Amino acid sequence: MQRIAIFTDEPGWHGKQLKHAFLNRGYQADYVSLTDCKIQLDDISFPIKIKGFEEKLPYGVFVRGVPGGSLQEVIFYLDILHALKQLKIPVYNDGHAIERSVDKGMTSFLLKNAGLPTPMTWVLRARKDALLIAEQKLKQGQKLISKPLFGSQGEGIRRIEKMTDLLWLTSSNGIYYLQHFINCAGAGYSDIRVFVINNQTVAAMRRRGNSWLNNVARGAYCETIELNKRLTHLAIKATATLKMDYAGVDIIEDKQGNYHIIEVNSIPAWKGLETVCPLSIAQLLVDDMLFRYQCPV
Numbered sequence: 488m489q490r491i492a493i494f495t496d497e498p499g500w501h502g503k504q505l506k507h508a509f510l511n512r513g514y515q516a517d518y519v520s521l522t523d524c525k526i527q528l529d530d531i532s533f534p535i536k537i538k539g540f541e542e543k544l545p546y547g548v549f550v551r552g553v554p555g556g557s558l559q560e561v562i563f564y565l566d567i568l569h570a571l572k573q574l575k576i577p578v579y580n581d582g583h584a585i586e587r588s589v590d591k592g593m594t595s596f597l598l599k600n601a602g603l604p605t606p607m608t609w610v611l612r613a614r615k616d617a618l619l620i621a622e623q624k625l626k627q628g629q630k631l632i633s634k635p636l637f638g639s640q641g642e643g644i645r646r647i648e649k650m651t652d653l654l655w656l657t658s659s660n661g662i663y664y665l666q667h668f669i670n671c672a673g674a675g676y677s678d679i680r681v682f683v684i685n686n687q688t689v690a691a692m693r694r695r696g697n698s699w700l701n702n703v704a705r706g707a708y709c710e711t712i713e714l715n716k717r718l719t720h721l722a723i724k725a726t727a728t729l730k731m732d733y734a735g736v737d738i739i740e741d742k743q744g745n746y747h748i749i750e751v752n753s754i755p756a757w758k759g760l761e762t763v764c765p766l767s768i769a770q771l772l773v774d775d776m777l778f779r780y781q782c783p784v
């Protein structure tokens with residue numbers, strides 16, 4: 488049986504779903520941590536070593552998690568993904584897609600540069616620059632949000648609503664990422680998650696948070712929604728702009744009915760989404776990877 492590596496440190500529900508989906512197509516998938524890979528140039532015919540794949544490299548790798556760590560550790564993990572791709576092994580999503588999306592500053596820049604609607608954003612090094620922008624915006628009645636450049640599941644995100652909030656305004660690892668806060672349409676707080684695979688939308692949901700953070704990991708409640716043409720177009724264009732095989736695109740609708748793309752996730756979860764749609768997202772992902780990269784059966 489051909490073998491696939493699923494890069495993850497916490498396989499959990501998603502890992503299990505993927506393993507089953509690969510097995511359904513005749514592939515054995517095994518979990519591996521990127522921390523257990525090596526570059527060994529003394530064996531140039533086989534320069535990347537993956538634990539459990541010592542005899543033969545996998546037919547493809549599915550990236551479900553890239554561990555955190557020092558800058559050098561993270562670059563090393565991305566090097567492994569880049570090197571595997573160079574060796575013509577399908578990497579789903581590839582290292583470049585992950586780099587672009589994990590970095591919220593680059594995501595914002597690329598979305599804006601492609602003419603897509605994304606909230607006004609500043610990525611700054613100096614506290615005085617951050618304070619200047621924040622003061623100006625608050626005076627104009629514009630609330631802001633500050634986020635870590637590398638963050639997920641709503642971690643470290645704060646809202647700046649009033650001048651006294653500036654007292655605690657601190658950088659996240661030396662960088663200030665400030666963004667216009669978008670007041671969402673309707674009652675309470677919600678945003679929209681659209682799942683895109685191979686340039687097609689496959690499912691969407693509304694996430695209703697307990698507060699303005701609408702991450703499922705923070706307890707947001709999932710509701711079914713119908714995709715309209717504009718949402719479909721934006722989600723597909725955002726995924727293509729970040730050159731991803733698949734993505735979870737976060738979009739907020741404001742009170743005027745305009746959409747704002749907040750984030751394009753290259754390693755999105757789909758457990759919440761499956762509670763409101765009858766699809767097997769893992770099988771769709773696996774089939775897309777195997778079909779498009781023509782992995783042999």
Ligand SMILES: Nc1ncnc2c1ncn2[C@@H]1O[C@H](COP(=O)(O)OP(=O)(O)O)[C@@H](O)[C@H]1O
Binds near residue numbers: 699
């Ligand atoms: N500019 C914004 N205006 C209003 N709410 C926002 C904004 N940015 C993020 N949020 C809320 O915070 C959540 C998490 O933000 P996001 O940028 O997606 O980071 P994470 O990677 O932590 O999910 C979003 O799903 C949304 O509910």
Ligand SMILES: [Mg+2]
Binds near residue numbers: 640641702737750
């Ligand atoms: Mg998000």
